Amino acid sequence: MADLTQSDGVLSATTSRQRPRIKLRHIADHAILMAGALLMVFPVVLVLMTTSFSDADIAKHGLQLGFEGNMLENFEAAMFEASGFTKTITGTRMLMNSMILGLGFAIGKIVISMMAAYAIVYFRLRFATFAFWIIFTTLLLPLEVRILPSYEAIQSLGLANTYTGLIVPLIASATGTFFFRQFFRSIPEELVEAARIDGAGPVKFFIDILVPLSRTMIAAIFIIMFVYGWNQYLWPTLITTDEGLFTLVRGIKQIVQVLSQTGAMIPEYGKALALSLIAMIPPVLIVIFFQSWFVKGLTESDK
Amino acid sequence: MAQVTLDRVRKTYPNGHDAVHPCSVEIPDGELVVLVGPSGCGKSTLLRMIAGLEDITDGALSIGTEVVNDRDPADRNIAMVFQNYALYPHMSVAKNMGYGLKNRGASKSEIEAKVQEAARILNLGDYLDRRPSQLSGGQRQRVAMGRAIVRDPELFLFDEPLSNLDAKLRNQMRIEIRALQQRLGVTSVYVTHDQVEAMTMADRIIVLNEGRVEQIGTPTEIYEHPASTFVAGFMGAPPMNLMLAQIANGGLMLGGDTRLPFAAPAVATDTVLVGFRPEDVRLGGDGATMLQVEIIEELGAHRLLHGKLGDQAFSLSVGKDEAAALGPQPITLPQDRIHFFHPERGTRI
Numbered sequence A: 001m002a003d004l005t006q007s008d009g010v011l012s013a014t015t016s017r018q019r020p021r022i023k024l025r026h027i028a029d030h031a032i033l034m035a036g037a038l039l040m041v042f043p044v045v046l047v048l049m050t051t052s053f054s055d056a057d058i059a060k061h062g063l064q065l066g067f068e069g070n071m072l073e074n075f076e077a078a079m080f081e082a083s084g085f086t087k088t089i090t091g092t093r094m095l096m097n098s099m100i101l102g103l104g105f106a107i108g109k110i111v112i113s114m115m116a117a118y119a120i121v122y123f124r125l126r127f128a129t130f131a132f133w134i135i136f137t138t139l140l141l142p143l144e145v146r147i148l149p150s151y152e153a154i155q156s157l158g159l160a161n162t163y164t165g166l167i168v169p170l171i172a173s174a175t176g177t178f179f180f181r182q183f184f185r186s187i188p189e190e191l192v193e194a195a196r197i198d199g200a201g202p203v204k205f206f207i208d209i210l211v212p213l214s215r216t217m218i219a220a221i222f223i224i225m226f227v228y229g230w231n232q233y234l235w236p237t238l239i240t241t242d243e244g245l246f247t248l249v250r251g252i253k254q255i256v257q258v259l260s261q262t263g264a265m266i267p268e269y270g271k272a273l274a275l276s277l278i279a280m281i282p283p284v285l286i287v288i289f290f291q292s293w294f295v296k297g298l299t300e301s302d303k
Numbered sequence B: 001m002a003q004v005t006l007d008r009v010r011k012t013y014p015n016g017h018d019a020v021h022p023c024s025v026e027i028p029d030g031e032l033v034v035l036v037g038p039s040g041c042g043k044s045t046l047l048r049m050i051a052g053l054e055d056i057t058d059g060a061l062s063i064g065t066e067v068v069n070d071r072d073p074a075d076r077n078i079a080m081v082f083q084n085y086a087l088y089p090h091m092s093v094a095k096n097m098g099y100g101l102k103n104r105g106a107s108k109s110e111i112e113a114k115v116q117e118a119a120r121i122l123n124l125g126d127y128l129d130r131r132p133s134q135l136s137g138g139q140r141q142r143v144a145m146g147r148a149i150v151r152d153p154e155l156f157l158f159d160e161p162l163s164n165l166d167a168k169l170r171n172q173m174r175i176e177i178r179a180l181q182q183r184l185g186v187t188s189v190y191v192t193h194d195q196v197e198a199m200t201m202a203d204r205i206i207v208l209n210e211g212r213v214e215q216i217g218t219p220t221e222i223y224e225h226p227a228s229t230f231v232a233g234f235m236g237a238p239p240m241n242l243m244l245a246q247i248a249n250g251g252l253m254l255g256g257d258t259r260l261p262f263a264a265p266a267v268a269t270d271t272v273l274v275g276f277r278p279e280d281v282r283l284g285g286d287g288a289t290m291l292q293v294e295i296i297e298e299l300g301a302h303r304l305l306h307g308k309l310g311d312q313a314f315s316l317s318v319g320k321d322e323a324a325a326l327g328p329q330p331i332t333l334p335q336d337r338i339h340f341f342h343p344e345r346g347t348r349i
Helices: A002-018 A024-050 A055-061 A071-080 A091-122 A128-140 A147-156 A163-170 A174-185 A189-197 A202-213 A215-230 A234-239 A248-257 A269-299 B043-051 B093-103 B108-121 B137-149 B167-184 B195-201 B219-224 B229-234
Strands: B004-012 B018-027 B032-036 B058-063 B078-081 B155-159 B187-192 B204-209 B212-217 B241-248 B251-254 B258-263 B271-276 B290-298 B302-309 B312-319 B327-332 B339-341
Touching: A024 A269, A055 A269, A071 A091, A071 A269, A091 A128, A091 A163, A091 A174, A091 A202, A091 A215, A091 A248, A091 A269, A128 A174, A147 A163, A147 A234, A163 A234, A174 A215, A189 A202, A189 B078, A202 A215, A215 A269, A234 A248, A248 A269, B004 B043, B018 B043, B018 B058, B018 B212, B032 B043, B032 B167, B032 B195, B043 B058, B043 B078, B043 B155, B043 B187, B078 B137, B093 B108, B093 B137, B108 B137, B137 B167, B167 B195, B187 B195, B195 B219, B204 B219, B204 B229, B212 B219, B212 B229, B229 B241, B229 B271, B229 B339, B241 B312, B302 B327
Parallel strands: B032 B187, B032 B204, B078 B155, B155 B187
Antiparallel strands: B004 B018, B004 B058, B204 B212, B241 B251, B241 B271, B251 B258, B271 B339, B290 B302, B290 B327, B302 B312
């Protein structure tokens, strides 16, 4: 849709040079788009502006428009100042933790679901279809439903407060398996046979043929899963009590709870707001960077 | 290069369906054998068994001197060209051709040399860096051929390689494939449902019907001496005229009191199937046999006359210069071109 409107705009721009006539319809279209964009961006701008105020100002007046001189300090404090009860966690550390969670989550999900789909589609397993439907029905059991047994299991394995414990319970993915299964099924049978005659065994076929063919699909799922993993809140809150393992999304809340060190005894609002802006950046970058792949992956299959 | 021997090779699917009944064929070194038959006759299954893509239920398949029943496709030293080419879409033409060699552990320079050689033979030199999606149908077909050539296989397998091409390109590729096969001298098995391809390309043809071998022979043998009514009807266009004749006093009677001017063969049945190829029958004659012409089809080089002989459908083909008219026409049925078949079993008498 966005593309269509865009090319429409370009078209009207070039024709209007020849004939100075702008269609009313285009003005209306663009007005709606701009209004929508403003509506989406406004809260972010508001937060950005508010970070330029001191904690006291924010505590007194709430979010505000305009500029004061505290922005740099707030961001610096957010990134580098150790905070929390134990004074061990900085913004950079949280950013890194979030990155590890997001990447581990997305890559783990892709690897696991690709391999599951590969097994289901290409190997004559006895209960392949049954296995697939079992995997599929786990969609009915999101993390929230199984959170206590999951916690219990991870805890008793001694994996609480580790990256493994943070990531592994989340990477089984019915959606990913389903997408890859559908994609693999659309790959012509002859391609598999040609590869067999060319001497590609199961592993070679997977790595040399399936993975490259799935790359747009992988990119699309990577984006969705990275953002999803980045935004995880409940599980990290439960499984990480060690502040060194806090992720951004989880850490922001912690900061607001801790009172300012400046003696004013108010929460460090500026730092928290700055941190929440920082938390937005990587998912946005990932989406921008992978956008064309994402669209490709969802709309066309490279065959 | 090798000869291929099928010894009572059979395929039964787990659901009990007999896709291929026991089939024994010997394909000498360098020969191109065409498997032909209608859809579902088991020709592709047979080919896929030779390739190793399908398990052999029973019997022995040898390539060269070794039985290869239990060998992986990659270890049979074969190459296969698929109907939809089955090129790897994400690899360049050169990579597509070299992939099999790479998996065998050939060195980079060896792969490079072989790919260059194949590209030269197939006129693909300018396209080596392109993706399959950037090529036309004919070029993709050539790449598929190239992928087969570079492996130096003992056996080429073709699974309806030309059916995705348009008619003109198909004729051209047919000749190219045949020329290439003869030049390389590689034993080949070629599956098609197109009897023209079968007739023009084959050293020998295997006609299959419902999983059974109907006849094995050179194109001429198949055409001149079809072993059954199925072969007679399948090979040749338009198909052979088959008429059910009553045997009466040693003569052959069609319905409507039409008598064929031949002696009946010595058979135990009361009836017999009489066959004539449309192109063997001549227009004109002494008036003893009259064809009631109902439709004339103009085909340019020749015409097809469809009508009734007695009460049975009959077609004949005449040259473009011969006068053809509707209504009763005298025809001549040459004695030496007659075919007799068993009325129930359909076998040649």
